[in-house]
Amino acid sequence: MVIGRSASEAEIEFTLAYCFSCEPEPDTLWPMRTVEVSLGTRSYTIHIGSGLLTKLGDHCRRLKLGERCAIITDSNVGPRYADAAVRALKMAGFVPSVVTVTAGEGAKSLKVLGECYDQLAMKRLERRSFVVALGGGCVGDLAGFVAATYLRGISYVQVATTLLAQVDSSVGGKVGINLKSGKNLVGSFHQPRAVLCDLDTLSTLPEREFRAGMAEVVKYGVIRDPELFRRLERELDKIMKRDVNTLSNVVARCCTLKSEIVGADEYETTGVRAILNFGHTVGHGIEALSGYNEFIHGEAVSLGTVAAARLSSRLMSLPDKEADRIRDLLQRIGLPTAIKFTPKKREALFDAMRLDKKVSGGELKFVLAKSLGDVVPGQRVPDADINAVLNLIAE
Numbered sequence: 001m002v003i004g005r006s007a008s009e010a011e012i013e014f015t016l017a018y019c020f021s022c023e024p025e026p027d028t029l030w031p032m033r034t035v036e037v038s039l040g041t042r043s044y045t046i047h048i049g050s051g052l053l054t055k056l057g058d059h060c061r062r063l064k065l066g067e068r069c070a071i072i073t074d075s076n077v078g079p080r081y082a083d084a085a086v087r088a089l090k091m092a093g094f095v096p097s098v099v100t101v102t103a104g105e106g107a108k109s110l111k112v113l114g115e116c117y118d119q120l121a122m123k124r125l126e127r128r129s130f131v132v133a134l135g136g137g138c139v140g141d142l143a144g145f146v147a148a149t150y151l152r153g154i155s156y157v158q159v160a161t162t163l164l165a166q167v168d169s170s171v172g173g174k175v176g177i178n179l180k181s182g183k184n185l186v187g188s189f190h191q192p193r194a195v196l197c198d199l200d201t202l203s204t205l206p207e208r209e210f211r212a213g214m215a216e217v218v219k220y221g222v223i224r225d226p227e228l229f230r231r232l233e234r235e236l237d238k239i240m241k242r243d244v245n246t247l248s249n250v251v252a253r254c255c256t257l258k259s260e261i262v263g264a265d266e267y268e269t270t271g272v273r274a275i276l277n278f279g280h281t282v283g284h285g286i287e288a289l290s291g292y293n294e295f296i297h298g299e300a301v302s303l304g305t306v307a308a309a310r311l312s313s314r315l316m317s318l319p320d321k322e323a324d325r326i327r328d329l330l331q332r333i334g335l336p337t338a339i340k341f342t343p344k345k346r347e348a349l350f351d352a353m354r355l356d357k358k359v360s361g362g363e364l365k366f367v368l369a370k371s372l373g374d375v376v377p378g379q380r381v382p383d384a385d386i387n388a389v390l391n392l393i394a395e
């Protein structure tokens, strides 16, 4: 494993930091736009735009963080972006070191967590020091948990480099790692001090990962924003070409929605935050079933979203036509909307769903839609209905 690779010295360049905190006109590319996450003393700003990595140091300086910091990144992202992050931090007077972990879900493990702690201790990070999570959701969850627990908690900044991380995982403070017995079983709530979504970093994201991130974007439309959903239907070609202007609007809208939801229910106690799990009951089951190999998170969520939409038509008031629209959009994105089920696989899926965190008292709970943009969490669904819907998504 690559861990503790030191970043090369590089030429320092100065880039003018633009900062606009008001809403831009639709379809106008502004150098940067911001979304506030209002959580009292734990409030922070999400910055969305081009060229943000070069301004990382300026953002950290404004937060009055200590001198020393550790950039935790992975073996795909580090070689591409760690030097730029190091340069930006040094230019602002910080003393950064780089900790590189192997890319993928495997990074969210007790073993890698322990190695990160050792690296931070070796680099003599102290209470005012901070962590920069440079990468996708895996790095963000791991680095955030390192920051939540090292020296009983230090600050961290998220620099999200996947679409999924920019619209979802970097915001809201859920951090953690996996155990052999299940995903995200050890974790904490630890809000970042700032989130940077540099849209330029998406240019190197593999197509499959980009599409997977789109599953979460579609989710926001379904749970809270029919206008976003229509926009996705209308502007999908531009989005899939990663047009920065269009992406900037979409990422900002998703971050605004996530910020509102997290602001209303930071610790997932009232049920509001649980709506973010739309499509995730079956989704997590399928992910676990495939040993986290066959389907990556967003792909499994796409299948789970089709299942949840069909259940919503069956048990709630969502018209069949709307469930079709949801499936069609996911299909146009290139996400899976049907899956092969052997009877054995179906049984294993039920087992996997029952192991998930969303189960209480042994009963499977779903977020279901009454209409596009209006969902209710905590819906108990009998196995017979789940089976009927699995028939509908079977290839």
Ligand SMILES: NC(=O)c1ccc[n+]([C@@H]2O[C@H](COP(=O)([O-])OP(=O)(O)OC[C@H]3O[C@@H](n4cnc5c(N)ncnc54)[C@H](O)[C@@H]3O)[C@@H](O)[C@H]2O)c1
Residues within 6 Å of the ligand: 074, 075, 076, 077, 080, 103, 104, 105, 108, 135, 136, 137, 138, 139, 141, 161, 162, 163, 164, 165, 168, 169, 170, 171, 172, 173, 174, 175, 184, 201, 202, 203, 204, 205, 206, 209, 212, 297
């Ligand atoms: N904390 C939360 O609220 C939350 C929410 C949703 C998902 N998650 C977690 O997020 C994780 C998935 O996140 P993800 O989809 O971002 O996966 P990821 O972090 O594994 O990134 C996907 C792949 O893309 C590579 N990559 C990342 N950025 C790149 C770039 N700009 N250019 C080239 N390659 C790049 C990574 O190295 C990796 O191989 C899961 O573990 C999931 O549980 C957490």
Ligand SMILES: [Zn+2]
Residues within 6 Å of the ligand: 216, 280, 297, 301
């Ligand atoms: Zn998800």
